[in-house]
Amino acid sequence: MSRIVVHGLEKSYGDARVLERVNVTAEAGEFLSLVGASGCGKSTFLRILLGQEQQSGGVVVVDDGPIVPEPTPQRGIVFQRYSVFPHLTALQNLLLVEDFRSGGPFGRVFGARRRNARQVAEAMLERVGLAHARDLYPASLSGGMQQRLAIAQTLLGRPQILLLDEPFGALDPGIRVEMHELLTELWTEHGMTVVMVTHDIGEAFKLGTRVLVFDKVRHDPQFPSAYGATITYDLKLDRKNRASSLEVAKVAAMVGTARPDSAIATTASQRRP
Amino acid sequence: MNAVSKAGGEGTHSSPPRPKVRLRMINAKVSRGGALFLGGLPFLFVAIAYLIASAQRLAVNPSDKLLPSPVQMWSAFLDLATVPDKRSGDLILWVDTYASLVRLFAGVGVATLVALSLGIAIGFIPRVRAFLLPFVTVVCVIPPLALLPILFIALGLGETAKITLIAIGVAPVMVRDIANRVMELPSELVAKAQTLGGNSWTMILRLVLPQVMPRLITCVRLALGPAWLFLIAAEAIASTEGLGYRIFLVRRYLSMDVILPYVAWITLLAVITDWLLVRLSQAMSPWAHPVEAK
Numbered sequence A: 001m002s003r004i005v006v007h008g009l010e011k012s013y014g015d016a017r018v019l020e021r022v023n024v025t026a027e028a029g030e031f032l033s034l035v036g037a038s039g040c041g042k043s044t045f046l047r048i049l050l051g052q053e054q055q056s057g058g059v060v061v062v063d064d065g066p067i068v069p070e071p072t073p074q075r076g077i078v079f080q081r082y083s084v085f086p087h088l089t090a091l092q093n094l095l096l097v098e099d100f101r102s103g104g105p106f107g108r109v110f111g112a113r114r115r116n117a118r119q120v121a122e123a124m125l126e127r128v129g130l131a132h133a134r135d136l137y138p139a140s141l142s143g144g145m146q147q148r149l150a151i152a153q154t155l156l157g158r159p160q161i162l163l164l165d166e167p168f169g170a171l172d173p174g175i176r177v178e179m180h181e182l183l184t185e186l187w188t189e190h191g192m193t194v195v196m197v198t199h200d201i202g203e204a205f206k207l208g209t210r211v212l213v214f215d216k217v218r219h220d221p222q223f224p225s226a227y228g229a230t231i232t233y234d235l236k237l238d239r240k241n242r243a244s245s246l247e248v249a250k251v252a253a254m255v256g257t258a259r260p261d262s263a264i265a266t267t268a269s270q271r272r273p
Numbered sequence B: 001m002n003a004v005s006k007a008g009g010e011g012t013h014s015s016p017p018r019p020k021v022r023l024r025m026i027n028a029k030v031s032r033g034g035a036l037f038l039g040g041l042p043f044l045f046v047a048i049a050y051l052i053a054s055a056q057r058l059a060v061n062p063s064d065k066l067l068p069s070p071v072q073m074w075s076a077f078l079d080l081a082t083v084p085d086k087r088s089g090d091l092i093l094w095v096d097t098y099a100s101l102v103r104l105f106a107g108v109g110v111a112t113l114v115a116l117s118l119g120i121a122i123g124f125i126p127r128v129r130a131f132l133l134p135f136v137t138v139v140c141v142i143p144p145l146a147l148l149p150i151l152f153i154a155l156g157l158g159e160t161a162k163i164t165l166i167a168i169g170v171a172p173v174m175v176r177d178i179a180n181r182v183m184e185l186p187s188e189l190v191a192k193a194q195t196l197g198g199n200s201w202t203m204i205l206r207l208v209l210p211q212v213m214p215r216l217i218t219c220v221r222l223a224l225g226p227a228w229l230f231l232i233a234a235e236a237i238a239s240t241e242g243l244g245y246r247i248f249l250v251r252r253y254l255s256m257d258v259i260l261p262y263v264a265w266i267t268l269l270a271v272i273t274d275w276l277l278v279r280l281s282q283a284m285s286p287w288a289h290p291v292e293a294k
């Protein structure tokens, strides 16, 4: 629902440059998949879009203004870990969204509004298949259940931009496929702009409408951190058709995946909505 | 395959077959009864050693005061607990206990409130951290007992000085610990709370406060040790009642038959407080105390 324009983005930590010359425009409602070698700066890029960190140079524009330099409800996030609040049960985690949004100085809604929020939260729990776990604390949920809860919580915040940092990285293949379906459904329903970081090339092609590869183009053998990564490949996918295995293989080679064929297989076996 | 499943099936019905290997020391588990027995041994050992030493001394000199027999101690203790004092008409043990506990809990209570508010502010708000953390760090290294004379001069010999000593003695460390805990909160959680619409204040209420609660209670448990120390020191120097005052008073008459039961009584009070705090933490933050698998 929001357009993101990134122009000439740079990020350095001290002497080490992580990102440089990053230019990309994401139209409202696009689903961007970010892939790239480990440590090339994908999470850093996402944290900048979130407002948790600030760029060292360049501009990021969201809709019509420069990005607000702190996290706001406009942008939702699901991290790989630490994505739900461990001191709240599944239901309380979802209620917290309404509590924060309109709970005033107590950070809690009362009365009819609480009952309403409860209904919405319970419907959402049902939706992500956690109805039976509503009163459990995250510590007693499996990794997949925690991520489902995190996604549900983030979506209840109705963000215009959804940022996902390897949200399914720790899940087994079966649950991953379930999560893909859930995410695709919710995205079709809400139509937010999605930026997802993943190490799974198949997942990138299956879910995204666009695949971006982050990589370093310049190298200094004496000082490896002198140059940062940038977007080296930007592939728009036609919604109707699947990506060709050639393209998948090409991206897999860029990222350095050991077995491009497995990535192709995952992609080929899935039908895009 | 078959054999394995059979063996497994049997295992669930009768007791699992015990492998005849010697486990490493670090892996050998202790049963409940075994733990009780092992845990009781040191107590038993100390008690027996005392009984033998006491019996020997009393055999040589029946009026020996250094190692009184359990009977002597019990009767001295019972006197203090049930027989009104000749001069004041008070039941001394209860008056002492009440006075000491009020001081202790007032001091630790004040310290806890200070630690909670300052600790959260320092840990969560960068400006407050820049303002107060260096100061708190310096205050932490002042030996509180060195401040005792100053407190007595400034605040008089009354309750305020004693309570203040306890509070000043334990608060700085607690403040630092709570601040550290808040700074250790995963930045992901704080970022997420902001994306859900939390502001600084509501995040303190709904995220920081519940997350530091278990640590705060741990802090109080650890602070109670030093708090007793400061309490007894303050009472020893200037007081007219209190457990510490009594011990130092009867020391003049070498009344070990009073001192030893008092020390045991203080220990008992400390153990009960500690146990209550553990239960409180379990009740307030069940998420931080996952049920252990049996």
Ligand SMILES: Nc1ncnc2c1ncn2[C@@H]1O[C@H](COP(=O)(O)OP(=O)(O)OP(=O)(O)O)[C@@H](O)[C@H]1O
Pocket: A013, A018, A036, A037, A038, A039, A040, A041, A042, A043, A044, A045
């Ligand atoms: N706070 C920081 N201070 C210093 N260096 C940092 C910091 N955060 C990240 N880096 C560096 O930036 C680089 C990129 O990190 P980032 O986490 O963005 O990589 P990534 O692409 O997400 O990797 P992965 O795929 O393994 O998650 C790394 O080399 C890392 O060492």
Ligand SMILES: [Mg+2]
Pocket: A042, A043, A044, A165
């Ligand atoms: Mg990362």
